[in-house]
Amino acid sequence: MRSIGVVRSLLADRSEAPRQPDEDAPAAEIVLDDDVCPALVGIEPGDRIELLTWLHLADRSTLSTHPRGDASRPLTGVFATRSPDRPNPVGLHTVTVTAVLGNVVRVDGLEAVDGTPVIDIKPSLGGLGLR
Amino acid sequence: MRSIGVVRSLLADRSEAPRQPDEDAPAAEIVLDDDVCPALVGIEPGDRIELLTWLHLADRSTLSTHPRGDASRPLTGVFATRSPDRPNPVGLHTVTVTAVLGNVVRVDGLEAVDGTPVIDIKPSLGGLGLR
Numbered sequence A, B: 001m002r003s004i005g006v007v008r009s010l011l012a013d014r015s016e017a018p019r020q021p022d023e024d025a026p027a028a029e030i031v032l033d034d035d036v037c038p039a040l041v042g043i044e045p046g047d048r049i050e051l052l053t054w055l056h057l058a059d060r061s062t063l064s065t066h067p068r069g070d071a072s073r074p075l076t077g078v079f080a081t082r083s084p085d086r087p088n089p090v091g092l093h094t095v096t097v098t099a100v101l102g103n104v105v106r107v108d109g110l111e112a113v114d115g116t117p118v119i120d121i122k123p124s125l126g127g128l129g130l131r
Helices: A034-040 B034-040
Strands: A005-009 A028-032 A048-054 A090-101 A104-107 A117-123 B005-008 B028-032 B048-054 B090-101 B104-107 B117-123
Touching: A028 A034, A028 A117, A048 B090, A090 B048, A090 B117, A117 B090, B028 B034, B028 B117
Parallel strands: none
Antiparallel strands: A005 A028, A005 A117, A028 A104, A048 A090, A048 A117, A090 A104, B005 B028, B005 B117, B028 B104, B048 B090, B048 B117, B090 B104
């Protein structure tokens, strides 16, 4: 796997990042590597996309967790949660494109911190239908 | 990134795989590596999950494609399509769990071929709500 770009965000570290995208995550920019820019053709403002990231600050040895960090909840396998701590810390974020400017894609509410590597972008089937 | 398991399916190669999961994809099994089994706790029949795979047969040099292999459609960047051919060929499959038996998770309609490496399992936010 390779990094295809990076998240630029006002979120500086994990303690600031909301746990879910509907919890006041800020707008952010995806700055893509120049060589993959042709793969953006067809992405337009208003599109719903699945942004896949590599959550580089995660603990990859974690196999179970208390959901949402709440110790009163029963210990749960990480595959049944959205915890970033998991064997392969791939972040999956459904966001809306607000602008495409060269190699920069602006999106609304994204809960990934500044500097998070980007690994893929796909159309959201919920929002766009099949292409 | 590491493989956490493998898809076992009647689909032997890409020519047999439907392009979208609603097109008669067969049931399949996800056979997880023993060491990650604790991460399955909480996954139950009926759960909708996002299964992330590594589409190992894909062409990683492809940046644009005719959607759905239809040459009459305009050439489109792969990030605006669900083509498996893309810089990081991560497959994203929303499927329903039908059984969990030790390290084996049975799912309904999955369009990945037999032997596809599995990289992550997450609850589908559309189906389960937030955990």
